[in-house]
Amino acid sequence: MIIRFLIIIGVLTGMGSMALAQSTGTEHAQDQNEAMIDTIKRMQIKREENEHRKLIERAAEIKDNVEALLSESSESGLQHATRIYDKRLKDIEKYSRQIRSESGGAGDEELEEKPGSLDEALKRLKTASEKLNESIARTSRRVVSVAVINDANEVIQLVKIIRGYLN
Numbered sequence: 001m002i003i004r005f006l007i008i009i010g011v012l013t014g015m016g017s018m019a020l021a022q023s024t025g026t027e028h029a030q031d032q033n034e035a036m037i038d039t040i041k042r043m044q045i046k047r048e049e050n051e052h053r054k055l056i057e058r059a060a061e062i063k064d065n066v067e068a069l070l071s072e073s074s075e076s077g078l079q080h081a082t083r084i085y086d087k088r089l090k091d092i093e094k095y096s097r098q099i100r101s102e103s104g105g106a107g108d109e110e111l112e113e114k115p116g117s118l119d120e121a122l123k124r125l126k127t128a129s130e131k132l133n134e135s136i137a138r139t140s141r142r143v144v145s146v147a148v149i150n151d152a153n154e155v156i157q158l159v160k161i162i163r164g165y166l167n
Contacts, residue, residue: 052141055102058095059133062155065092066129070122085166089159092129096155099136105149111157118165125158 065088072084100106115121132151139145 048141051102055099056137058099059129059136062092062095062099063129063133066126070126073122086163089163092125093156093159096132096152096159099132100149100152100156103136103148103152104144105152108156109153111154111161114161115158118162121158121162121165125155125162128154128158 069085069088069092115124128151132148132155135145135147135151139148
């Protein structure tokens with residue numbers, strides 16, 4: 001009888017320690033899951049910050065390309081357009097499309113008032129690129145900015161108009 005009693009106590013004690021080990025294992029697994037979720041969130045935030053930083057860099061490149069285009073056109077005249085002008089215009093358009101797409105915009109919208117001459121188009125392109133650069137620098141990565149989308153659309157349309165004047 002005493003032997004049975006000791007066996008029952010031994011079995012019950014073993015079950016208790018197994019249950020304790022399982023609950024500790026479950027808590028440990030939950031801690032690991034929470035740590036993994038936190039790591040994934042941090043990685044996502046970092047990726048979004050890097051993407052926004054790239055958009056800011058693209059806007060600055062657009063502004064620089066427009067300024068270079070204007071200085072080259074004043075020196076040699078855009079009527080003698082070379083591959084450099086065409087490449088600059090392609091880069092400006094490509095970066096503007098990237099910014100517009102990443103900002104949540106899509107589709108080309110025609111300009112309400114089209115410039116009457118090549119010089120006017122270039123001046124408006126300079127103004128639009130500066131506005132785009134400023135507006136994207138002011139927005140955070142979590143904001144969908146209509147101003148950024150509109151400025152990018154204007155730059156794209158002006159590039160198309162300038163290409164028309166050059167061809």
